[in-house]
Amino acid sequence: MINPYLKEEREYPLTTVKRLAMQLQAEGHDIIDLTIGDPQDETFDGARLAIQDFMTDNCVSQYPLATGSLDYLQAVADWVEKHYQLKLEPIKHIFSSNGSKEAIFLFALTFDWSIANKEIWFSSISYPVYEASARTVNAPIRKLPVDHSSGFFPDLDAIPEQQWEKCRLFWLNSPHNPTSMTIDQSYYQHLLSLADKYGFIVCSDECYNELYQDNRPVCSLDFSQSDRWVAFRSLSKRSHMTGFRIGAILSRNEEIMKYFRLCRSPVGVGMPTYNQLAGIAAWKDETHVDRNRLEYRQKRKLISSALTKKGFEIHGGQNGFYFWLSHPDYPTTTELCNLFLQQGICVTPGTAFGSDGEGYVRLVYCISMDLCLKLNDRLNQLLP
Amino acid sequence: MINPYLKEEREYPLTTVKRLAMQLQAEGHDIIDLTIGDPQDETFDGARLAIQDFMTDNCVSQYPLATGSLDYLQAVADWVEKHYQLKLEPIKHIFSSNGSKEAIFLFALTFDWSIANKEIWFSSISYPVYEASARTVNAPIRKLPVDHSSGFFPDLDAIPEQQWEKCRLFWLNSPHNPTSMTIDQSYYQHLLSLADKYGFIVCSDECYNELYQDNRPVCSLDFSQSDRWVAFRSLSKRSHMTGFRIGAILSRNEEIMKYFRLCRSPVGVGMPTYNQLAGIAAWKDETHVDRNRLEYRQKRKLISSALTKKGFEIHGGQNGFYFWLSHPDYPTTTELCNLFLQQGICVTPGTAFGSDGEGYVRLVYCISMDLCLKLNDRLNQLLP
Incomplete structure (x- = not known):
């Protein structure tokens, strides 16, 4: 049962x-x-002020849109363009999410797992939500072994061709929780080539991307030509807003985004109206x-x-x-x-x-x- | 794919x-x-004030607990006891939810649908989320015919025994969206007897229960002895708080609640901290x-x-x-x-x-x- x-x-x-x-x-x-x-x-105090102002000015509360308001999505699009020189369109390429966790968990529901030969892949040392999501929706999984010698990321060249054929979703998380390790440009480029070749999606959990020591680590938004990634971003870490639950889902893959949008619409994960205003303030401030x-x-x-x-x-x-x-x-x-x-x-x-x-x-x-x-x-x- | x-x-x-x-x-x-x-x-202005106060007093934001803070759950428990004379325990019998929609959608994930002979049942005229949830998780469904002559609720006596054997979840929604029709005490009592006999769960969407013309309609909380119901409540309608996304899940069935809690924990549906304070204010005020x-x-x-x-x-x-x-x-x-x-x-x-x-x-x-x-x-x- x-x-x-x-x-x-x-x-x-x-x-x-x-x-x-x-x-x-x-x-x-x-x-x-x-x-x-x-x-x-x-x-970030601008986020708190945005909510205070909303509560002062608005005595009526109305349902949020499931994908986020146009203003919220435009603020994310502006942030992407400013920092990554990539043009993305609200709704088509960007949705709101209540933090990145729910979006990461729910993404697997977009796909058909009754065809037994397709799998969800993630590292053998990783954020527990990738596995919890896959197992809850009864999707076949593969844990890619990582250790100190592999730099805590999977060794892509060690995976044989017939295994790649089984990959549908590949969870990438750089900077990596729990190790803080980071992939370089050529690793991600290689992974995206494999995704092109074998038709899988790189699900890129990037909530630590803006917290770096010297140079900003590479991320999906640096690959402006690829439609093989879906990026999960969040204000939780960069803006110290874990209690607010504010994030964004981004991808140039319009087909996947269309189906994920259809999937999310009845789930009731529209972001509270005032949280979107807090989010706008935070994405605009560096x-x-x-x-x-x-x-x-x-x-x-x-x-x-x-x-x-x-x-x-x-x-x-x-x-x-x-x-x-x-x-x-x-x-x-x-x-x-x-x-x-x-x-x-x-x-x-x-x-x-x-x-x-x-x-x-x-x-x-x-x-x-x-x-x-x-x-x-x-x-x-x-x-x- | x-x-x-x-x-x-x-x-x-x-x-x-x-x-x-x-x-x-x-x-x-x-x-x-x-x-x-x-x-x-x-x-409800007390909800807005609670959030304003939080934003004034707290400059640090921290993750909410997945099931809601003890204070939030106790406020719901107090409201239940005051209005329905039923004692429920936080965590064991009550969780927070971000409105009732997400909880309604996610509930089906708690169960095993690979055994093909068990189904999710709902009325042929109903809130679209019951079907969207069931179909998204690939659970078999049965639409129970309703019309004017059946009072827009399923005719329980028209369902043969071998069909009841297939029921795992029975969605009930009284007062009913879209018709505003309401079941009476004996209908719900009969349904719970059938649930006992055939081992299914009545999933009771009760977000309109407090908006009534003359007398409060019967609801799950009136059946203090039964562990066959799971109730989904919300502040959206009663307190005009659709933009806040604040609700609660209640049941005396500790086994189902345990597994639903395990299911929800990695989904990231913990309620933003300040929303819980707004919720406490609203549940306390009549x-x-x-x-x-x-x-x-x-x-x-x-x-x-x-x-x-x-x-x-x-x-x-x-x-x-x-x-x-x-x-x-x-x-x-x-x-x-x-x-x-x-x-x-x-x-x-x-x-x-x-x-x-x-x-x-x-x-x-x-x-x-x-x-x-x-x-x-x-x-x-x-x-x-």
């Missing part, structure tokens, strides 16, 4: 981790919770994104230095706001989690992102500078 | 209708748009609901009188805010729509709710009193 995937009773891994951290806090422990990529610094980026650089520097001093190996890249860690003296994820917990630090077990995450933990640093300093002190107490 | 249901390219029927009305307005026609159940009177109810009575009286004078037959009940109409001289839906359009009035074709809606139109009266008076004038010009 119940969906077989749900019958396995797998709690969403990040819910489990967050709940444990909250439980320890409730028991009175002085916990530094570094489990969830949920920025603790200020939200000052706060520059500031956030700068602050993450400072935090990264401080904490990476403390971690390195204690013998941790930082495996991931320098973008996003995650450290992906191992330690030669603590070879298992459990030992690593316990080590941090001795100093009241909760981190996410690497295995929350797949069993290939064994031996690693993820530590988030989207925390306030005060908490970074406190964390720095505790890290210095670790492993005396 | 594409989901076969989406391949049929059926635009969501109410989107089509709304688009036509907006197009006529854009062309300069003075249109009274009565197509969508989207209240035009004031939103004054505005009493006022809305009273105003709909006045509007109903005014418009039904104008319609009756012109020979329209009002088939539906007196709850909700819809008229379900036919006219002996205009036997088809197309003729009816054109008749209204001659006076610049856009109504929803009955066929938007299923082919059995042929011969009818739906006319909404959740409009301002000023517009009601204007509508009254135009109706008086109709059929001179």
